[in-house]
Amino acid sequence: MEEDKVSLAGYFKDFGRAVKNGNIWTRLSLIIMGLGHLANGQYIKGCIVTAVEVLFAWVIALIGGTYWPKLSTLGTVQRKESFDPVTMTKKVNNFDNSLLILLFSIVGIVICFFFALYYIYNLKQIYKVQQAKEAGGHVNTFREDCREMVNGKFYVTLLGLPTMGVVLINVIPIVFMTCIGFTNYDIDHQPPTYLFTWVGLKNFQTLFTSSVSDSFGYVFIRILIWTIIWAVVATFSTFFGGIFLAKFINDKRTKLPAMWRTFFVITIAIPQFVTLLLVGKMFGNNGIVNGICSQIGLTDFLENIGLVSKGLGYIPFLSKPGWAHVMIILINIWVGVPYQMLSATGLLMNIPTDQLEAAKIDGASERQIFWKITMPYIMFVMGPSLVTSIIANINNFNVIYLLTTDYTTTNMRFATSHGKEVDLLITWLFNLTNNYSNFKMASVIGIITFVICVALTLLSFSRLVRGDREEEFQ
Incomplete structure (x- = not known):
């Protein structure tokens, strides 16, 4: 336990050291994550990291703009249908779906958590490359980084896919299920027709x-x-x-x-x-075992001694x-x-x-x-x-x-x-x-x-x- 605390403290301490002692390009990587890699000559890696940051910003803007503002209420606009006599069709209003609001909000939070870890890791890596470059050391190319992922850091490659599977199959469903326990989601509040909302500890009570x-x-x-x-x-x-x-x-x-x-x-x-x-x-009540017990008189015996109700006619196994x-x-x-x-x-x-x-x-x-x-x-x-x-x-x-x-x-x-x-x-x-x-x-x-x-x-x-x-x- 103490070792875990030290390791966790060291993880964030190294990040703080990178921010404090990093050069201008390392510090600018706090804003545009790939700049440090580009400044150090790692052009492909810098472009990939910047693309990941842009993708993250787009996903969070989509989730944050659509679902996070409604997370506190899980939606307020209920689904309604109306008949348009002009077009002779049914029209549905722009309704809220409580289930999707909760699910995508949780997905967004999980994405933010893992992106924050990657964000810290990326800055620490840029600072290490900066130190190596200043000391006259070798700076890996993109091909060398890829080769290292299948050699020296192959364990990271192997654990990557299972970790994603655990997050998708275990973590997100467990968090989602836990949150449902604090809502009134039941047969009377089923999306998309109806909304459900937070009820606190009422279900536990x-x-x-x-x-x-x-x-x-x-x-x-x-x-x-x-x-x-x-x-x-x-x-x-x-x-x-x-x-x-x-x-x-x-x-x-x-x-x-x-x-x-x-x-x-x-x-x-x-x-x-x-x-x-x-x-x-x-x-079963009409199964072969009950038929045998009835023929040999065991059912009647159990009725006489009170283990089986009188007149039941079978043993309720x-x-x-x-x-x-x-x-x-x-x-x-x-x-x-x-x-x-x-x-x-x-x-x-x-x-x-x-x-x-x-x-x-x-x-x-x-x-x-x-x-x-x-x-x-x-x-x-x-x-x-x-x-x-x-x-x-x-x-x-x-x-x-x-x-x-x-x-x-x-x-x-x-x-x-x-x-x-x-x-x-x-x-x-x-x-x-x-x-x-x-x-x-x-x-x-x-x-x-x-x-x-x-x-x-x-x-x-x-x-x-x-x-x-x-x-x-x-």
Whole structure:
């Protein structure tokens, strides 16, 4: 952290030194960015840099003149149609589009941020060339600069395109989604027909409070608790299940280990969504499993002991709270354990045998060897994977959505907020946007989910994946 602060301070300090000690051409580059390059004989580079500055000025003039002035209100002129009896056509007024105003304003701000970094970098480069020229050193030509970008600075070239992709695909959508959470963008305020505007923290207040007419607070707490329970149980059940299964298959006393391993690997070969859809139908109210349970009398037995409502006629594996929660976890174990089994198999085969033999000679039991040598080694190596698995399960859309497509809540407070008892935050968010166009509340839920994932990641990596434990396993 201290090194980052020093590096950042040095970045701006070098810029200040260039402004203070630069010659007239370096200082004029503060206005026309390519002048310093032209004065130093780098004509092609100077023209390109000046063209970039002109392009930036044109884009910012377009965005700044059209969208930035309306950012504070997100538009005031609503779309209206009128019929012109002379031309017998419909005419539309010059209306504002709140969505485009917000989007292009964010794009403009991001462009300004990166251009500011490039602006500082460019002036520092001009000052370096000035110093080299004054000292009688060599000044690179444009061809030499290009050659350096594929040799000495090839890492910059390689990172350039991915960085642009991250900005376009991740940064801008995340900032845009976050901003939507502070507006009233919903089914009643959908552009281009209608406008939406800023509402501050009203949506967050709605999410964390509950009333007779608004039950978002009630539903949010329950879905959040289930999301955390699901993430923890789903992660650790498949994690330890895969380890124990790999341990069993690799045990010297196990017969035909290749056959057992093949049986579980076959489940990986089948696409997950196909497995989930098939299993969901099998455990449906009219599925084959319910038919078998009814024939053998299990359904009647469960009705008699009170686990199934009287007269229901089937076991609500995936259609009632409690039952559905348990079944989702069990089905996820079946789907997820083979993946972890393969990962754990590779780790178990790489544990140094001399450590295991030394432990046996010292009188350690199989259980002690497993918990004192095997598990610490696995946790050290698979720690990052475990953290990402927890985050992935918080956002595990497929398992929940595909298994609960026929689930209908009977709780009116859930129904009012368009949620279900088996929803995760991510599936609730999807339902709000896809089926009810409640983008404002979906955005708030997305922000909360993002904060939870970041907090868990930072906490887990700081505690579980520490760099000071490597010598312990050497």
